[in-house]
Structure formats: structure tokens, C-alpha cells
Amino acid sequence: MWTLYQFPLCPFSRKVRIALAEKNVDFALELEYPWARSDRLLGLNQAGQTPVLAGEKPGPLVHSQAICEYFEETVEKAPLLGSGSAARAEVRRLTAWFDEKCYAEATNPLLLERMYKRVVLRQPPEARTLRAASQAVALHLDRIEALLGERRWLAGATFSLADVAAFAQLSVADYLGGLGFSGYPDTKQWYSAVKSRPSVRRLLPDRMEGLVPPPHYDKLDF
Amino acid sequence: MWTLYQFPLCPFSRKVRIALAEKNVDFALELEYPWARSDRLLGLNQAGQTPVLAGEKPGPLVHSQAICEYFEETVEKAPLLGSGSAARAEVRRLTAWFDEKCYAEATNPLLLERMYKRVVLRQPPEARTLRAASQAVALHLDRIEALLGERRWLAGATFSLADVAAFAQLSVADYLGGLGFSGYPDTKQWYSAVKSRPSVRRLLPDRMEGLVPPPHYDKLDF
Numbered sequence A, B: 001m002w003t004l005y006q007f008p009l010c011p012f013s014r015k016v017r018i019a020l021a022e023k024n025v026d027f028a029l030e031l032e033y034p035w036a037r038s039d040r041l042l043g044l045n046q047a048g049q050t051p052v053l054a055g056e057k058p059g060p061l062v063h064s065q066a067i068c069e070y071f072e073e074t075v076e077k078a079p080l081l082g083s084g085s086a087a088r089a090e091v092r093r094l095t096a097w098f099d100e101k102c103y104a105e106a107t108n109p110l111l112l113e114r115m116y117k118r119v120v121l122r123q124p125p126e127a128r129t130l131r132a133a134s135q136a137v138a139l140h141l142d143r144i145e146a147l148l149g150e151r152r153w154l155a156g157a158t159f160s161l162a163d164v165a166a167f168a169q170l171s172v173a174d175y176l177g178g179l180g181f182s183g184y185p186d187t188k189q190w191y192s193a194v195k196s197r198p199s200v201r202r203l204l205p206d207r208m209e210g211l212v213p214p215p216h217y218d219k220l221d222f
Helices: A012-024 A039-044 A064-073 A085-121 A127-148 A161-175 A187-197 B011-022 B039-044 B066-076 B085-121 B127-150 B161-176 B185-195
Strands: A002-006 A027-031 A051-053 B002-006 B027-031 B053-054
Touching: A002 A012, A002 A161, A002 B002, A002 B066, A012 A027, A012 A064, A012 A085, A027 A064, A027 B185, A039 A051, A064 A085, A064 A161, A064 B085, A085 A127, A085 A161, A085 B066, A085 B127, A127 A187, B002 B011, B002 B039, B011 B085, B011 B161, B027 B127, B039 B053, B066 B085, B085 B127, B085 B161, B127 B185, B161 B185
Parallel strands: A002 A027, B002 B027
Antiparallel strands: A002 A051, B002 B053
16 A cells, blocks of 8 residues: 655645545555654655655655656546646646745745744744735635636636645645635635545544644634 | 747746757747746736746646646657656656755755846845855755766656756756866766757857856857
8 A cells, every 4th residue: 555654734745645535546644744854754755855655666756746647647537637738737837836836935934933933943933924924825815716716626617636736735824823715705615615525524634743723624614 | 839938047948948849849939037027927927937838729838847748748759758657757756856956955046146136136145045055056966966876867768857857957057157067977977968959059058138157158068
């Protein structure tokens, strides 16, 4: 069986967990905190980053997009990249937007200030960085609300890896108390629809040691 | 015909230019500096980033990896992702390594200190950031030298998008005077082999306004 090396608040681990569950690929979970730089994780991935998927051939598979593309090519069930090259280009564009831009501007600063400083460094968060992250979250919600004005799902008419990637980032922000839907009715409905998928519900009970999410975090009615 | 919106020192524009040339896809170039935030670029890509490929259906195509994957799917000539899902996972892992890690740790700080500060802000570079970037370049050369101990090209026996992505990052560092091969004989040979490809030779005469590269930059014997 595959084993996914991950930690509960890693958005890229979440992306892979949801994608694999959509495709009915079985996997076990192993906890790895990248900042601990364990020999095990470095042996699997010299970049020292989660997620890594190992234990079956041709593992270890490294990098969330490489892992998702691999299973898109090898498992027919539940296509997540869409049908046709043009549709796939749009899914990949939006997936990269959330993986790179939303992560760099919103999720990563929130993780640094509200998780890493609290759990690892035992320092208070910096208010200025938190404000900038919160503005970035709003900017991404604006973008999602605009997309959903034209489309049922983020990249088009069907659920795709773009929805998975977006939810993976936003659900980490939500866990850290950095997400609210006031003024974003379509986005709230979309978030609720993603949240109620069996692939997603499986990861909502997970907790990061030393950090309690807000009460609404794992509720379907939030 | 396709038009690529790019600027000479954008490593992701270089990646797309080399990949398209390998595949014999014709395209014109249009200059866009992301920091100028032109209406034209923002109209093509809300992220305001280069590269964007437009002018043919189903454009505009946005994000270097989405563009490369699109042409990998639609143009048979010169496969750049390798053959088989396992090989493609390895190409994608290494491509992401250079696109993300090498860019964040080495190319982007060099671009900030030696291009943006000089050409746009008219400020001197910060020595500490330059030192860290230079250490990061060395770390990536170490990694490449190790890979080339086992393989002819970075992801295996054939030239791939991983070579393109790595060259795209390193050639920008080279333009900015941040690359040397002392102690890296295999990497120097690999770099020379990539540099001599027609797809790459086409972009070496390009110059960034206000910045002159070192004399060896576009020489095949360097």
C-alpha cells in the first residue's frame, strides 16, 4: 500500500489526500514535520518537503502536482484535470494559482505566524504580517467569487484539481481562524459543496498538535 | 501565430521559449515587465505574471508549466516529459524543484538585487542577500552534479523539461554574473550541451535594457 508522508496543516498534503481519495487510491498516513528535517523525510525527498508518496512502485513520488498528474495518468476513475488539452490548461493554470500565489501570499504567512511561531518557536505572531495575509485571503476570495459567477466549479462545469487545490489552501486558513465568507455567498456555497465530499470529510477530523481550530471548522453547516 | 508575452530575464519565459522551440512551435515575442503592471498583461493574466502565450486558440495560456503540458499533449514532436507515467513523475518532480526551489532561493534574490534594484529602483544590492543567493546557487549545482553522476540528462537518459527548467533558472543567474562551474565538471559539460541546442541559442542574444551580461554569457566555449 502507498504511504503518504504529510502533516495535518500542509496544504499540499491535503491536496494529494483529497485527489487520491477521489480516485479511490488507498494510502496510509505518516506524520512528518518538514522543519524537523528527519532522516526519513530527507531520504525520501532531498528537498525535505511534504508530501511524499512511497511504498509502491514507482515511488517515492515527490511534489503534489507530480503525484496528482501521475494518478491522473494511471487511474481512470474520477478525472480531475478535465477533458481535452484546453480544459486541462485551464485546470493547471488555476491549480498553480492556488499552489503558488495563494500559498505564498495567504496560507504560508498564516502558517508561519499562527502555527510555526506558536507550536515550534513559542513566539507571538506579528500583527502586520497577519493583516497582510488576511488581505491576501480576501483577494483570493474575490477571485473565487468572480470565477463562480461564470462557472459551477472553479475551472468549469466539473469538479477538478483546481477546486481541490483551492480548498486545500483555504481549509488551512480556516483551521487557523483566517477565513470568513461574509460578502462571498457563491464562494460559501462552493466551499460547503467541497467540504461535503467524502474525500474531504475524511481529513477534517485531523488535528495539529497544540492547535485547536475554530468550532465551525469541521461542521458542514458553518 | 502565437505571441509570447515575456521579458528577457524571466526564467519561466525562457523555459517556455526553449520548450516551444524544441517542439517547432512558431511564436512572436512581446515585451512585458510584470512590475509595470500594464493593462495588456493584466488583461491576459490577472496574476500579472509572465509568461502568457496568446493569439491562437485556446489562448491565452497562462503559467509556464500549464503551457508546456499543453504543447506536450498537442505536439508529438520532441517529447519533453519522457515516456511512461513513472518517467513523467520524475521529470515533473525535478522541473518543480527548479521552478520553485531554485527560483525562490537563487534566481529570484539575484533578480531582485542585481536587476530590479539596479534597473527599476536605482538602489545598490544588499550584500547579505547576494551571499545567500550565491550559496543557494552552489547548493543547486551540487545537486545537479550529483544527478549527472548517475544520468546523462537531469531526469534520465533523454533531454527533458527538467533540463529546460534548470537551464532557464541557471542562465538567468549566469546573465547576472552569479554562476561559475569551478568544481562542477559534469555540470559544466551538461550546461554546454544545453547551451548548444538551437532552441537555446536563439535566446542567448537577447539583452535586458540597462544590464550587460558577462562576456562569456552567450559563448559556447565558456
